Amino acid sequence: MQGRVIKGIGGFYFVADEDKVYMGKARGNLKRNKNIIYVGDIVEYQLNDNDECVITKVLERNNFLSRPPVSNLELLVVTFAAADPEPNLPVIDKLIAAAELRDIDVAICITKKDLISSEVLESYTRTYSNVYPVASINGLTGEGFDDLKAIIRGKNVALAGPSGVGKSTLLNQLLGEDTAETGSISDKTKRGRHTTRHVEIFAFEDGTNIYDTPGFTSLDMTEMDEHEVQTLFPEFRRRRGECRYSDCMHINEPECAVKEDLAAGLIPETRYNSYLAMVDEVKSWHK
Ligand SMILES: Nc1nc2c(ncn2[C@@H]2O[C@H](COP(=O)(O)OP(=O)(O)O)[C@@H](O)[C@H]2O)c(=O)[nH]1
Ligand SMILES: [Mg+2]
Ligand SMILES: [Zn+2]
DSSP: OOOEEEEETTTTTEEOOOSEEEEEOOOHHHTTTOOOOOTOOOOEEOOTTTTTTEEEEEOSSSOOTTTTEOOOOOOEEEEESSSSOOHHHHHHHHHHHHHTTTTTTEEEEEEEEGGHHHHHHHHHHHHHTTTTTTTEOBBTBTHHHHHHHHHHSSSEEEEOOTTSSSSSHHHHHHHTTOSSOOOHHHTSTTTTOOOSSOOOOOHHHHHHHEHHHHHHHOOOTTOOOOOGGGOGGGGGGGGGOSSTTTTTTTOOOSSSHHHOOOOTSSSSSSHHHHHHHHHHHHHHHHH
16 A cells, blocks of 8 residues: 655654554564654555554655655745745755755745835735745735635645745635744744644645645755756756857856846846856865
8 A cells, every 4th residue: 555654753654545544553673674754755655454554665756855754745835925034045055956956946935015115015026926836924824825726726836935924824714724823033942842843734625735744944055066056047048159258157257148048138147146156166165
């Protein structure tokens, strides 16, 4: 039998079949081989006499992230607040790039639209909407949720983004219950409170699987080469192959198509600056 691991706590796993959830453990040899089981894994399992599952095999993953450990994500909804806290776009762009690196689709969710003017919101939206689906919401009233639901429908999705931007508030609304704990930023400094401690997948009838996680505020990118960074920015692809030098870094080279697109306003400045910052960071790892 096959199912999806939707939760793991202290060596116990919850495996969802079409219509039932079984609790159980991994078979001994899986554990001995340090075969970690990730939430999101599709597994083969057997049932013992107590109707508990015994996981016998983990099917090949499309992708995985280690902190927190999840697999088979299809869409990362990178979430930031329009204000309170002020957007830190380099951080947001790094999260996006980390998803790109793992071939996970990206969508952008801008929260707290009630706190800013429509002009400011429009400029944030424009920064991303040429390459990613963007929804802007008010997590308190539910405004904009239909756009977001249309973006995530039928996919394995997780929210990522800085603390305090309204991820738990949004999840609560999507899940229709108070599962994810919400809190003000100051509450969160009291350690151990208002945090999601484990990963759990919530399945919806329309096939959407929402991963509730303690958060991906940063994702490891250390395996990267400086020439690879540009591949993580889809807006640079518009004129791929049109720079004078085939190994152009789009920084100081003459006749650079990316710099031309930047000058023409086709690539947002904040995105380009995030690219430069990431190249610097990657270079510093290799020193
Ligand atoms: N004004 C406004 N406040 C929001 C919105 N969404 C969430 N908040 C508030 O922002 C704070 C942090 O929200 P929370 O969901 O805990 O953020 P998380 O750290 O990303 O999970 C809470 O006080 C929420 O009530 C929104 O759309 N507008
Ligand atoms: Mg939260
Ligand atoms: Zn170039």
